[in-house]
Amino acid sequence: MSKQESIAAAGAVYYLFGATGDLARRKLFPALFNLYKEGKLAEDFAVVGLARRPRTNEQFRADVYESIGEFSRHKSDDAEQWNKFAEHFVYMSLDINNVDGFRELSRLTEELDAKFGIPGNRLFYLALAPELFGPVSFNLRDGGLLESRGWKRLVIEKPFGYDLESARKLNEQLSQVFKENEIFRIDHYLGKEMVQNIEVIRFANAFFEPLWNNKHIANVQITLSETVGVEERGGYYDKSGALRDMAQNHMLQMLAMIAMEPPSRLHPEDIRDEKVKALRSLRPYPTSDEVAKHVVRGQYTEGSLKGKPLPGYRQEDSVSPDSVTETYFAARVFVDNFRWAGVPFYLRTGKRLPVKTTEVVIEFKNVPDNVLFANRHDLSPNLLVIRVNPMEGIYIKINAKKPGSDNIVQPVSMEFCQSCQIGLNTPEAYERLIYDAARGESTYFTRWDEVAQAWSFVDRIAEAWREDSSKLHNYAAGSWGPARTDELLAEDGFHWWPVNGQDEDNVIWISGNGK
Ligand SMILES: NC(=O)C1=CN([C@@H]2O[C@H](COP(=O)(O)OP(=O)(O)OC[C@H]3O[C@@H](n4cnc5c(N)ncnc54)[C@H](OP(=O)(O)O)[C@@H]3O)[C@@H](O)[C@H]2O)C=CC1
C-alpha cells in the first residue's frame, strides 16, 4: 500500500441513518470495517446507527459483525481488532420526524467526542428513502447537530429526485441547511475501480487519447446487465423503472466519463465541469417519435435462466399486475460536440438478462480495405473493452497475421484482468466513496448541475412514454432484451459485441489471464 493510500481520514462522528436497512447491512458496515482494517479510519471516530427499531449497542454490534461475516472482503478474524473496532459503534433509536430525538443525538455526540477525542467533524450518511432526506436535514439543524467547530458533510443516497422538478425541490431543501461543497451525492458506480480507471486509460495512454474522437471511433457501447429481477424492491422499483434507476445516474455518469474533454487540472471541480459539459451536449429527443426511434423500453415476461423458470415482472410480489414500468432500457444517444459528432453511443441496461456485467466497448473505425490482405473485406474492427464488473480489467482486440498463412488476418485479444491478479483485493465502491467523503474529496460524487442535466435529458424520454405507453416491448426473462435493441444498431450497420468476450471463438487471446 502506498503512503498516500494508507492515510487515515480525519476523525469524525459517522451518523448512519437507516442503520437497520439493506444498504447498511450489505455495503456500509463492511465498507467501514475494511477502511478500519486498512488504516483509513484511525481511532478517533464513532459510528452512530440510527433507525426507529429498538436495538441495544450489543445487538447493533452483533448486526455489524454478521454483515461483515457475510459481505466483507476482509473478515473479522482477529478478535482483539474486532473488539476495538466494535467499541466505536453505538445505536440510538430515532424517528426522523421527531426533532427531540435529534436533540438527544446531539447530547450523545458530545459524549462520543469526549470519549474518542473526535475534533467536531460530522458525516451524516442518509441510507434512507428519499422523502426523508429533506426532513433529516432540517432536524439536524434544529436539533443542534450542525453547531460543532469541525466540518459537516451530508452523504446522500440515490435516487436524487424522481424528475427534474422534484430533484430541484429536494436540492432547495438541502441547500437551506448545507452548502453545495458539503453535499456528497452518491452514485456508487463512480466508486467502482474500473469506472475511475476510465480517466486513466484515456488520459495516460498515448495509444488511446489521440484516437478518442469521431475520426477513429465508430461507436461506443455501454452495457449494465443484471440477472436479478426486481426482488423485494418492487415498492421502489415499480415507481422508478430502469430509466430512473440506472440510466439517469450510473449510465449517464459513465457516458460522461468517456465523452468528457480532458480537464485542465485534476481538481474535482474541473473534472465535474467537464462532465457537465458532456451531459449538456447530449442531443435531446425533440419529439415522441424521436424517442420511439432511438429509445427502447422493455419489460420482462416469464422465462428462464440457467434452466430455472422465472416469473414475469407483473407476477412479482409488490408489483402492480398491470404495471407498465420498464425493466429494460436501451438508447442510441449522440453527444453533439466537435469530438463526438456523428458517433452513436448505445446504452442498454436491464433486469433478468442472461449475465451480470458492466462493460464499455469502444469500437474503432476500420482501416481502408485497399491493402491486399486475403480477407481484407471482412476484417474485424479494433475494440477497446473496459470491464467494470464482475471482472475488472481491459482488453483490446487487434488484427494480426494468421501464423503460416498467406496474409490472412485474424483477430487477437490482449487482456489485462485486474480482478484475476492474485492478492489484488480491490476496494468496494462504498469503501472508496465513504473514505473520499471523510476526506472531503468530491471528484466521484455528483454535483447538482450534473444531476439536473441528467434529469432534463431523461425527463423528455419519460414524458414521451407517459404520452404513449403502447411502446413497451416484452422480453423473456433470461434473454438479452427486446429484439428492437438489436435493430437500433443494425440500422447503423453495427451490432452489440457479446459481453465478456463471449463471441471470441475465432480470436486468439494473447495474455488471457481471465480466459
Ligand atoms: N439497498 C441497496 O442495494 C441500494 C439502496 N440505495 C438507496 O439507499 C437508501 C436506503 O435503501 P435500503 O437500505 O435498501 O432501504 P431499507 O428499506 O432496507 O432501509 C430503510 C431504513 O430507513 C429506516 N427508516 C425508515 N423510516 C424511518 C424513520 N421515519 N425514521 C428513522 N429511520 C427510518 C429503516 O429503519 P426502521 O424501519 O428501523 O426505522 C431502515 O433502516 C434508499 O435511498 C435506496 O434507494 C441505493 C443503491 C442500492
Ligand SMILES: O=C1O[C@H](COP(=O)(O)O)[C@@H](O)[C@H](O)[C@H]1O
Ligand atoms: O443503483 C442500483 O444499482 C444496482 C446495481 O449495482 P451493481 O453495483 O450491483 O452493478 C441495481 O441492482 C439497483 O436496481 C440500482 O438501484
